[in-house]
Amino acid sequence: RVVVPFSGKNELYSGFVFDIRKTLPHYTQKVKEISDIIEDPLFGKNIRDLFIFTATQYLLPLHFLVNQYIKTIGGKxxxxxxxxxxxxxxxxxxxxxxxxxxxxxxxxxxxxxxxxxxxxxxxxxxxxxxxxxxxxxxxxxxxxxxxxGKTTKYLTLAHSEKKTKKMLESIEKKRFHSAVSITERLKKVKTHILDEKTLIKGIKYGRATLEILRKENILKETPFIIKGTTNMQAQVPQFTNGSSLKTRNKQIIRQIQTEITSKGKVLVIFPELTLIQRVEEEYKEAFGDDLFVWKGANKRNFIKDVNMTGKRVILATPFSLFIEISQLELIVVANASSKYFKQSDFLPFNALIVALKRASLEKTKLIFSSVLPEDNIFFLIKKGLIRQKEKETLKTNIQIVDMRKEFKCKNRKMLSRSLEKQMRDILNNDGNVALLLNRKAYSTFMMCRECGYVIKCPDCETSLYYDKERNKLVCPVCGYTTNLLDVCPRCKSPNIHYFGGGVQKLIEQVSNLFPNIDVIKMISGTKASERKLLDSKNYSHTVFVGTEFLLSHLLLDNVDLFGFISIDIFLHHFAFDAAMNAMRVVSEVAGEMDGKEIIVQTYLPEHYAVSAIQNMDYKQFFEEEFLIRKELSYPPFKNLIIFTFKGKKNYETLGNGLKFKKILQKKFSKEIEVLGPSPAAISKKGEHYFYEMSIKTNLTINKIRPVYFEFLSKKTVKIRPEVHLCPLIIE
Structure with missing residues (x-):
């Protein structure tokens, strides 16, 4: 990391050296002199290339990606x-x-x-x-x-342990015990290197004793350079399935113990920290002091702790894919089908694609582990680029309930008769039930039955939902709230009705049907004390009701029945992979339930995804899913880029989208298919308007990148790209 005077005013900036060249470019007026070197290298060529690949393929500014995932560990x-x-x-x-x-x-x-x-x-x-x-x-x-700040200094033993022990005898009595504590702390670290602050933390007379040890040449300064990984032979990535997360991790632990060398390291990445909590004890039992678990703390400490302590097995989240880890022999992507590995507002890239690229660069073994393969993984399995290693057949006991028949029988409750009956049987025997409904509110919208007027947010133009706990109408986009209405604002009719339902209404119905049970609500956005991991073994005679949040925050070992109140919410999502998401969410539950009863309620029993869900037949599902995607030119058969335009002026925002569309069509002619721009699913949030434009193409993203950034530099409108890559980009 260096300091360089950038811009016309030569303002100082810190940055990373990405390349060293022997000759100057022809535009020498743009060449800047390095003012200072303030940190030793934190990553090598392979990680540099991974940064460049990810920034290029996901249309990200390179500096943004590096600054977000690599934090300085130096004091300066x-x-x-x-x-x-x-x-x-x-x-x-x-x-x-x-x-x-x-x-x-x-x-x-x-x-x-x-x-x-x-x-x-x-x-x-x-x-x-x-x-x-x-x-x-x-x-x-x-x-x-x-x-x-000051440049961080790293210290190591200047001599062998035997000679060090003899030299310590010359230290004065007052400092002797402190000196021994410092040297012993260094010996415990496999690399025998620690920074000054860590070395003396909690040791009496630490700073003064450290100076004595330096003066007596017992300790010496040493550079802290993280060496990259280069394995000798390329490895074919592997997909391994299994039932529960616990079972799959036992398989992974066995592979680590049998296939990794004594000095080799393993990086296991999880989509969420709560999943790390669920498996931490198993890894600790297997690897003891060789285990490092990242718990969401400072990323600076992650870099230091992983590379200084020499711990061999590392549990972390996707950011760790960009951390240099010496002697890395295996990367494991646990729960690989999770939606939280895909590009989103919280993750600017697809972690599965980036993991494939890192493994390719470093010739590292790579294992994807999940109940069922994710769509990109299945595509690569079919192409012979990922080896499938099936461990066991998934036990399933899934019942599909046609809610149209319930309606014909005048059952207006959210629970079908079959689900209600089985809940009653289980609860009467002190069992537990979990119900998933991916909506939070009591009612999803409020409409006048006289004129059809729907109450909307004055800022976002989105339908307001009814929050019964707050007794307010609430905007799901911007959080605007207002009091309940007695009459229609348009026709003044009192005939206003609440439609739809979410977790709040479901809890009310469950409580009315089963008044003597405990009901626990599990949704995101609640206070920290309610976000902890719950173990169903600690409960009985209880119904857990929640959104998809429930899947990662509830251990299902002692749940006897799981009900999907409406799988249609997943199927009707506007994303092209909505059916895959429905299949994924049921497969995760099926894996954890291990053959116990699952009831899936739907108004679309004939949907190909619902048919596949009943038998958890993912091969049948992908056969039909990929036929549709190929016909419509969706990934993994083509690259898909969704550009979201954001601006305060409606027509100006739309206009910028149309201008960009014209530039792309002129530049690439028949090589791309452009859809839109059209209003986004959430077309207005507060004072901002949103338009989406989709591009389907076989072109590599690096051809579109310069056009995108050139347009971005000339316009004040904000654009957010969402990139879905054909996974063959890794070849």
Whole structure:
């Protein structure tokens, strides 16, 4: 990591050296001199290439990706400051007339003269960034970078353990025990390297003793360089299935114990931290002190702890794919079919594709583990690029209930007669039941039965749902709330009705049907104490009701019946892989239930996904799913890019989408198929409008990338790309 003066004003920035070249480019005026080296290399060529691949394929700025996933571990860093360049008393009258928050901001700068950008954001929010730009334009302030902190120093033993022990005898009695503690701490670490802060933490007279050990040449400074991994022979990735998460992890542990060398390391990535909690004890029992578990703490500590301590088995989340790990022999993607591995607002890439690329670069063994294969994995299995290693046949006991028949029998409850009967039998025997409904509200919308008017959010134009717990109408997009209405705002009729239903209504119906049981609600967005992992073994005579959140936060070992109140919610989702998502969610439950009863309620029993769900026949499912996707040119047969345009002006936002469409069609002609732009599923949020445009193509993304970034640099509209790659990109 180095410091370089960038921009016309030569403002200092820190950055990573990605390449070293022997000759200068022809545009030498853009070449900058390195001001300072502030950190040793944190990754090598393979991880560099992985960053470049991911940024290119997912249309991400390279600096964004690197800064998000690689955190400095050194103490020295650059901090941005805002400095006044003039006397505020001499400002022109127009500036003195500023009012409100901007006036407070100017007064703050005048009082402090030099302010860190972090303190400005803390006191005035991101609005202050626009104020800074305004003041920069009239040359009143300037941005500067100041190096803060000290360079982190790493220490190791200067001599053999035998000689070190003899040399310690010369240390004065007062410091002797502290000196022994410091050297013993170093010996316990496999690499025999630790930073100063970690080395003396909690040791009496630590700092003073450290200086003595240096002076006596018992300890010496050493560079902390993380060596990359290069295995000798390329490996064919493997998919292994199994029933429960626990069973699959036992399979993985056995493979680690039999296939990995004594010095080799293993990275096991999970989609969520709660899944790590579920398997941590099993790994700890198998690997003891050789296990490192990341629990969502500082990423700086992750880099240090993994590479300094020499721990061989690492449990972490997808960000760890970009962390250099020396002697890495195996990557395991656990619960590989999880939707949380796919690109989203929280993860800017598909972790399965990135894992495939890293394994390819480092010639590392790669195992995907899940109940059923994800669509990209199945596609690569069919192509012979992933080896399938089936461990066991999934035990299933799935009943499909046609809710159309329930309606004809005048059953208006959310529970079918079959589900209600089986719940009653189980609860009468002190058993437990889990019910999943992927909606939270009591009612999903409110409509006038006279004129058909639907109550909508004044900002987002989205239907308001009824939250019975708060007794309010709520916007699911922006959070706007209003009181319940007695009459229709349009025709003044009192005939207003609540339609649809979610977890709140389901809990009410369950409580009315079974008044003497315990009901536990499990949804996301609740307070931290309610987000903990629940073990059904600690409960009896209980119904767990929740959204998909329930799957990762409830251990189903002591659940005797699982009910999907409406699988149609998954099937009707607007994403092209909605059917796959429905198949996935039932397969996860089937794996954990291990042959116990599952009831799936639907109004679409003839849907090919529902037919496949009944027998958990994923081969039949993919056969039909891929026929449709191939016909419609969807992944994995073509690349799909969904561009979301965001802007405050409706027609301007749409206009920018149309301009970009024209540029793409002119540049690539018949090589791409463009759909849209059209209003997004959520077309308005607050004051912002959203339009989506989809591109289907066989072109590689690196051909579209320069066109996209050139357009982005010339427009004020914000664009978010969502990329679904054909997995053959890895070849």
């Amino acid at each position: 860093r650059l901090e941005k400051y805002i400095q006044c360049t003039t006397d505020f008393q001499k400002l022109d009258k127009s500036l003195q007339k500023e009012k409100g928050l901007k006036k407070e901001f100017i007064d703050y700068l005048a009082d402090n003269k030099l302010c860190s950008l972090s303190s400005i954001k803390k006191n005035f929010g991101r609005t202050a960034l626009q104020y800074i730009k305004d003041l920069e334009q009239i040359d009143i302030i300037r941005r500067i970078s100041i190096e803060t």
